[in-house]
Amino acid sequence: MGKSRNPRRGGAAVAAPVVEAVDGGLAELMPDRDRARAWTLLIDGAPQSHVDLDDPAYLSFEYQRRLGHVIDLTAPPGKPVHAVHLGGGALTLARYVAATRPRSTQQVVERDAALVQLVRRELPLDRNARIRVRSADAREGLAKVPDGWADLVIADVFSGARTPAHLTSTEFLDDVRRALKPGGQYAANLADGPPLAHLRGQIATAAARFAELALIADPTVLRGKRFGNAVLVASDHPLPVAELTRRAASDPHPGRVEHGRSLTDFTGGAAPVTDAAAVASPAPPAAVFR
Numbered sequence: 001m002g003k004s005r006n007p008r009r010g011g012a013a014v015a016a017p018v019v020e021a022v023d024g025g026l027a028e029l030m031p032d033r034d035r036a037r038a039w040t041l042l043i044d045g046a047p048q049s050h051v052d053l054d055d056p057a058y059l060s061f062e063y064q065r066r067l068g069h070v071i072d073l074t075a076p077p078g079k080p081v082h083a084v085h086l087g088g089g090a091l092t093l094a095r096y097v098a099a100t101r102p103r104s105t106q107q108v109v110e111r112d113a114a115l116v117q118l119v120r121r122e123l124p125l126d127r128n129a130r131i132r133v134r135s136a137d138a139r140e141g142l143a144k145v146p147d148g149w150a151d152l153v154i155a156d157v158f159s160g161a162r163t164p165a166h167l168t169s170t171e172f173l174d175d176v177r178r179a180l181k182p183g184g185q186y187a188a189n190l191a192d193g194p195p196l197a198h199l200r201g202q203i204a205t206a207a208a209r210f211a212e213l214a215l216i217a218d219p220t221v222l223r224g225k226r227f228g229n230a231v232l233v234a235s236d237h238p239l240p241v242a243e244l245t246r247r248a249a250s251d252p253h254p255g256r257v258e259h260g261r262s263l264t265d266f267t268g269g270a271a272p273v274t275d276a277a278a279v280a281s282p283a284p285p286a287a288v289f290r
Contacts, residue, residue: 014031023073024112025079026044037052037054048089050183051279058062067187069244078102083097084154086154087110095131115160121251139167148178150181152184152186154183160283168279177209188232201270202232203232204272212265214244215231215258216248
């Protein structure tokens with residue numbers, strides 16, 4: 001279904017929604033009524049990402065803002081980086097890196113080839129952006145990244161609103177470490193709800209492979225009061241915890257940063273996840289999308 005235009009009451013045109021079947025379900029691109037060329041991507045009714053074509057440095061979603069803070073602090077302001085994005089969606093974060101760090105070189109791995117085609121057609125990338133998009137499974141695509149190439153690896157992969165099991169293990173993180181430069185950072189968008197067993201297991205898994213960890217989340221999520229997103233950041237070098245804390249606290253929806261002993265205590269003795277024991281992340285309750 002192609003894009004059409006409908007008149008506003010004042011005579012200006014507004015884009016109509018774009019609805020199209022993709023490999024992962026039914027994709028909808030919904031226009032943002034408050035921003036002229038901004039869109040929200042939904043898959044089977046679940047919001048995935050938001051893009052403003054006029055201002056790609058604008059991040060609307062809470063978890064994407066937190067990943068944006070990680071991107072901002074991964075290198076001095078404006079310095080180009082090598083970034084790998086596992087999971088593409090509407091390419092929001094790749095656009096953000098290109099806008100805030102010109103001349104960065106990026107690889108995006110997105111399994112849903114039909115979704116990639118839809119996004120490229122309806123939400124075209126800046127021609128000057130050095131973004132390569134590969135249609136492949138995230139782990140298979142990561143395996144093709146050269147050793148020590150990436151300053152930053154971001155994992156934001158969901159299938160049916162769940163992170164696939166093979167992207168939750170120590171073996172997966174071994175390949176992330178292989179692809180990272182010394183001192184590079186790994187960031188993952190995780191989703192969980194009470195009793196937070198998946199989130200605790202993912203922190204334990206990252207702790208088995210990285211020396212430094214931090215977790216950014218809404219306090220109500222960390223207290224197990226509701227289902228939500230948490231951003232896990234990991235590196236073998238010290239993380240900018242103080243600045244992450246300041247930025248997360250100043251967001252429209254303030255987040256809390258856990259690290260060090262408090263983060264270790266939060267895991268509650270959870271064991272690292274291996275390929276042999278890995279399961280997909282829990283599905284969100286239907287009420288989350290109402």
